[in-house]
Amino acid sequence: MRTAISIPQNCLIVLLLGMLSAHAVVPPEIQSGDIEAQVHIDLPAKKGINHATAAVVWLKPVGGEDPAPAPPPGHFTLLQKKRTFSPHLLVIPVGSTVSFPNDDPFFHNVFSLFNGKRFDLGLYEAGSTKDVVFSREGVSYIFCNIHPEMSAVILSLTTPYFTTGDTEHAFKLLIPEGEYELHVWVEGVPQPSLDQLTRRVHFARGAANSTTINAKGLPQQPSGHLNKFGKPYEKDATPVY
Numbered sequence: 001m002r003t004a005i006s007i008p009q010n011c012l013i014v015l016l017l018g019m020l021s022a023h024a025v026v027p028p029e030i031q032s033g034d035i036e037a038q039v040h041i042d043l044p045a046k047k048g049i050n051h052a053t054a055a056v057v058w059l060k061p062v063g064g065e066d067p068a069p070a071p072p073p074g075h076f077t078l079l080q081k082k083r084t085f086s087p088h089l090l091v092i093p094v095g096s097t098v099s100f101p102n103d104d105p106f107f108h109n110v111f112s113l114f115n116g117k118r119f120d121l122g123l124y125e126a127g128s129t130k131d132v133v134f135s136r137e138g139v140s141y142i143f144c145n146i147h148p149e150m151s152a153v154i155l156s157l158t159t160p161y162f163t164t165g166d167t168e169h170a171f172k173l174l175i176p177e178g179e180y181e182l183h184v185w186v187e188g189v190p191q192p193s194l195d196q197l198t199r200r201v202h203f204a205r206g207a208a209n210s211t212t213i214n215a216k217g218l219p220q221q222p223s224g225h226l227n228k229f230g231k232p233y234e235k236d237a238t239p240v241y
Contacts, residue, residue: 034174054187057171058162059180071160085152101129109145116140
């Protein structure tokens, strides 16, 4: 599933490959000067997790007289149903609004304590919704304070040049040739380790335009998370909501 947003024509076409759970910003047509860039990430195998469907690559132009403008904000939805956030991964332009409708027959309490956007929506009942504006760039890990099994991720970006990967950990985009700063996010990997993967890359017509990132040695975050008070969820406790 993806959401199309019109942006100026000098921006790239984002190619979404495979079964994606992220929304993407897509310009209306391919530009004649675009070239295909490919990024491949070598990741350690981990039982039960497909890194390719929970990873994002984005490019920020470096220098140049005509830098790509930031994509315009949009309105997105992260649905709560059957104690699950859908989609699990959402990529949005900075300044976008995300609605959190509750489609379950009980209360939820959505919150995030991370640098992308810190918020606490409090308790709200079935059939109601609340909105959050993601006004800064970053990664927001989304949880429910009542149901610890619920989790989602929202990436808010200032560049329209991004995509998620296919089942072979390959990321492909059509972009103008030039110098870029390449960023990578992979679910389950600590942010300091991901920051070390940031690098300068140059894509030019007639070149291979392919780069590989070796991330096999990256550490993995332990599973589980704390509630909004910074304390463990009560074990074996039946939610009262």
